[in-house]
Amino acid sequence: MGKYFGTDGFRGEANEVLTVEHAFKVGRFLGWYYGQDHKAKVVIGKDTRRSSYMFEYALVAGLTASGANAYLLHVTTTPSVSYVTRTENFDCGIMISASHNPFYDNGIKVINGKGHKLEAEVEEKIERYIDGEMGELPLAKKEEIGRTVDYAAGRNRYIGYLISLATRSFEDKKVGLDCSNGSAFAIAKSVYDALGAKTFVINCEPDGTNINTNCGSTHIEVLKEYVKANHLDVGFAFDGDADRCIAVDENGNVIDGDLILYICGKYMKENGRLNGDTIVTTIMSNLGLYKACDKVGLKYEKTAVGDKYVYENMVQNNFSLGGEQSGHIIFSKHATTGDGILTSLMIMEVMLEKKLSLAKLAEDVKIYPQLLQNVRVADKKTARENPKVMKAIDAVAEALGDDGRILVRESGTEPVIRVMVEAATxxxxxKYVGQVVDVIKAQGLVVQ
Known part of the structure; x- marks a missing residue:
């Protein structure tokens, strides 16, 4: 990770960690970098945070000052920016979002012309420019100054693309959508209505401060109760920028990313659409997923946490499906990034084609109990490498043996250490998460 850019862009509290000056300089650099031999075209999307407008205007000012044309998708999803960037010949795309983080955080995620996350070497150059290590960049003059283009049509084309992926009508299916008061509010209902579903929508009234607040994929209990109370066939919850999807079956049971990988992976394997008969997972995936995969001949790879690493493995090995327990699922035939709405459509395809409920499709996976606790620390590396913390981790690993596991890692986007234990109960x-967290606290590494 760089000084400003983590595993998922430049992210932090708005006007505290990430400022309008930063956004202006990111725009200035990208407009200059991509416009050295032609007039650069950059497409921008944003989520529903109050600060997203502020950063949008700062980015546009920087881009146009460097001579680039900025195309505005307005409120839209991260995967839609990726789709529009790669299909409509933009030099790069920018998504203004902090994904599942609280409303007061925000982020700038840059997507290259192929729809992938920006190369680390380019992010490093942006950081050097922000810190004044490159000197000043030339300003565009006269007719070379860039312009801003309203590009809501690009978002509409993405909606049409999603609708085209459905293999059957959703007629008579009662589907619940939790839009997290975020980006999905502008897209998800339109897709499901067009496909004939009886669509029930909650948390679809963003006000700039309620994104991800007690709703969406990080607060799945809200959708669980809603699906049960309204006797729905299935429910889907998205996060703030809708690149994640967590499902709920007809009984109110949570179908997380691991179960989605199993359900879709098994179905794709049966239909000869799963390259190498392999799904790509991360080290956070549940032991129960792997045991279920072994029984049906599904192979699997394990990567570091982050859809960036999942996608790198998929590209290197030409795999079709990969993702994270958190609901970042990538279908490489259709997208270059996690796409929550697309993922929900793929789940609907399995249910309709196999004529089975979501609960039935997931019943073969017996998930091990898992507890994840986030510990906010002053310095992630210092906390993770503290000798007494490491000793506590080793002691838990030895106690669990082959009947579970412990994983302690640094967050890629927050000043947080994540302590995760899987065990029989x-x-x-x-017990074991508490043992490690107590040592972290006793060493004075925690900040309030």
Whole structure:
């Protein structure tokens, strides 16, 4: 990771960590970098945070000052920016979002012309420019100054693309959508209505401060209760920028990314659409997923946490499906990034084609109890490498043996250490997570 750019762009509290000056300089650099031999075209999307407008205008000012034309998708999803960038010949795309983070955070995610996350070497150059290590860049003059273009049509084309992926009508299916008061509010209902579903929508009234607040994929209990209370066939919850999807079956049970990978991977394997009969997972995936995969001949790869690493593995090995427990799922035939709405459509395809409920499709996976606790620390590396913390981790690993595991890692986007334990019971998970967290606290590494 760089000084400003983490695993998912430049992210932090608005006007505290990430400022309009930063956004202006990112725009200035990208407009200059991509416009050295032609007039650069950059497409921009944003989520519903109050600060997203502020950063949008700062980015546009920087881009146009460097001579680039800025095309505005307005409120839209991260995957839609990726889709429009790669299909409509933009030099790069920018998404203004902090994904599942609280409303007061925001982020700038840059997407290259192929729809992938920006190369690390280009991010490093942006950081050098922000820190004044490159000197000043030339300003565009006269007719060379860039312009801004309203590009809502690009978002509409993306909606049409999603609708085209459905293999059957959703007629008579009662589908719940939790839009997290975020980007999905502008797209998800339109897609499901067009496909004939009886669409029930919650958390679809963003006000700039309620994105991800007690709703969406990070607060799945809200959708669980809604699906049960309204006797729906299935529910889908998205995060702030809709690149994640967590599902809920007809009984109110949570179908997380691991179960989605199993359901879709098994279906694609049966239909000869799963290259190498392999799904790509991360080290956070549940042991129960792997045991279920072994039984049906599904192979799997394991990567570091982050859809960036999942996608790199998929590209290198030409795999079709990969993702994270958190609901970042990538279908490489259709997208270059996680796409929550697309993922929900792929789940609907399996349900309709196999004529089975979501609960039935998931019943073969017996998930191990898992507990994840986030610990906010002053310095992630210092906390992770503290000798007494490492000793505590080793002690838990030895106690669990082959009947579970412990994973302690640094967050890629926050000043947080994540302590995760899988074990035979919830009580054991809580016991062993508590042991490690107590040591982190005793060493004075935690900040309030």
């Amino acid at each position: 919830d009580e054991l998970c809580a």
